[in-house]
Amino acid sequence: MREEFERLYQTYHHQLFQYLFYLVRNRETAEELVQEVYIKVLNSYETFEGKSSEKTWLYSIAKHVAIDWIRKQSRKKRRSEGKEYEWSEREFEIEDNEPLPEEIVVQKEEVQHIYKMLEKCSQDQQQVVLLRYIQSLSIAEAADILGWTESKVKTTQHRAIKALKRHLEEADAAMGEKEVSK
Numbered sequence: 001m002r003e004e005f006e007r008l009y010q011t012y013h014h015q016l017f018q019y020l021f022y023l024v025r026n027r028e029t030a031e032e033l034v035q036e037v038y039i040k041v042l043n044s045y046e047t048f049e050g051k052s053s054e055k056t057w058l059y060s061i062a063k064h065v066a067i068d069w070i071r072k073q074s075r076k077k078r079r080s081e082g083k084e085y086e087w088s089e090r091e092f093e094i095e096d097n098e099p100l101p102e103e104i105v106v107q108k109e110e111v112q113h114i115y116k117m118l119e120k121c122s123q124d125q126q127q128v129v130l131l132r133y134i135q136s137l138s139i140a141e142a143a144d145i146l147g148w149t150e151s152k153v154k155t156t157q158h159r160a161i162k163a164l165k166r167h168l169e170e171a172d173a174a175m176g177e178k179e180v181s182k
Helices: 002-024 028-048 054-079 103-116 123-134 139-146 150-181
Strands: none
Touching: 002 028, 002 054, 002 123, 028 054, 028 150, 103 123, 103 150, 123 150, 139 150
8 A cells, every 4th residue: 555655646746736736826735735635545545446547536636625725715714804815926837957047037927927817717717728738637537537528628628728818819919009008
């Protein structure tokens, strides 16, 4: 069991962290939630029936852990007297091993811009884009994690790309108008 657990951890830890980080937008919280995921894995590994892949099983657990955390934050927010939860700035990792400093700045700005536009999409669309393009999961894996049909994932993905493209074009047009008015 220990060897299996270590293998799962080594194989999926970074991917699960990135997935949870996107959902909760806080590095420390994402790290805590990854730990919670692996505690749940440790406690329920014996009951894993293999009906889905280990990867989709882990992502499904991570999704539920994140949803629980978001619900708790929402309840805390309602209980607090007008105090809002402070979201930390997103931190992005550049995958290129040795980019020039200027390239890092440009890439970071582009990624931030795309994430900002993604926030304008629906929750379902955000989930699909995150799983399909950021986590590089297949349609079948995304469907399994979300509890949807493959058809729904495909449709949501198509609509998400369309909406994201529209939001990016609108933002570019708005930037162009600002440049002209200067």
